[in-house]
Amino acid sequence: MRRRKDKHHANHERWLVSYADFITLLFAFFVVMYATSKADQRKQAEAAAAINSAFQSLGLFQSATPTKQLQGATDAGSAPAATQDETVTPMNVVMGDQMLASPQVQEDFERIKRHLEGLLSNQIARHVVALRIGREGLIISLREAGFFDSGSAVPHPSSLATLGQIAEALRTTPYDIRIEGHTDNVPIHTDLFDSNWELSTARATHLARIFIVGHQFAPARLSASGYAEYHPTASNETADGRAQNRRVDIIVLPRVTTPASPAVHVPAAKPAAIAAAIPAPTATAEATARPLP
CATH class of the missing domain: 3.30.1330.60 (OmpA-like domain)
Structure with a gap:
């Protein structure tokens, strides 16, 4: 007796796989962009602190309060440098x-x-x-x-x-x-x-x-x-x-x-x-x- 061939059903939801991959890539892209922006802010803060320190040594652009040190830059117990004169x-x-x-x-x-x-x-x-x-x-x-x-x-x-x-x-x-x-x-x-x-x-x-x-x-x-x-x-x-x-x-x-x-x-x-x-x-x-x- 001849075996009856199963009828192939078309899968109309295959697009979900590509869509999920696309959403994953978008998520990864925005995560990278967010991390980059945070790194740029840290670099800007470091650059601003360096410029402020340089101008303070010249007597310009002085701050009314001491500049906040970046986290981890110095230990809490470290003493500030002092001049002799x-x-x-x-x-x-x-x-x-x-x-x-x-x-x-x-x-x-x-x-x-x-x-x-x-x-x-x-x-x-x-x-x-x-x-x-x-x-x-x-x-x-x-x-x-x-x-x-x-x-x-x-x-x-x-x-x-x-x-x-x-x-x-x-x-x-x-x-x-x-x-x-x-x-x-x-x-x-x-x-x-x-x-x-x-x-x-x-x-x-x-x-x-x-x-x-x-x-x-x-x-x-x-x-x-x-x-x-x-x-x-x-x-x-x-x-x-x-x-x-x-x-x-x-x-x-x-x-x-x-x-x-x-x-x-x-x-x-x-x-x-x-x-x-x-x-x-x-x-x-x-x-x-x-x-x-």
Whole structure:
């Protein structure tokens, strides 16, 4: 007897196998994408911490609170590194053109600014002194016309009283101070200064010397630098703009440097004694200039 052939039934659900494979692949893809995004966040956090640390060492972009350490980066019992000579306490964070200082620092800067505005009202009215709170801190801008002869790095004797008022107003504050020399774009080449780099730096260092010698500032609080014509505040195309650019900026920074040993304070010297203590620059004097990009 002939065997009857079984009838083959078509399977209409075979697509489920391919669909399940497709869903599995999609799930694996999104898992990988999620894991990658988490890794990128960790790398970004590490990069941000490294950049923040680098700027803290320069006194910029300081944080009001210590930066959170990445998990596992250090042991709980490890001690922070300390310098032998001084400790720098950051007081602010800088973002764009705004200074996000602690409320106490902002209040201090406003108070110092108001005090200086009262002391220097005549100089401000004559536009030889300008005060503002900016990205880096409290900026006291001194125009060349009120403090220096053209091409000279030695402050004019008539300006020493004003410099003394500024120094005494800042001496009792705890904050660090950076003194910056600036010029216009007119080249200079004299027996004393080969370029605007030397002139701007010499002016800044002379003011720093006045603060240290004449008003007993702790040297660790001060720094001086020259920027030549590369940080203008106005256009060098006009005489008034060039006059605004020829300046020395005294910047009160929102950070505090505590020396290892306290500075010895002696009575403040009189302006004549200060002038005598400041030697004129020599042609062989080296200038420390920081070229900027």
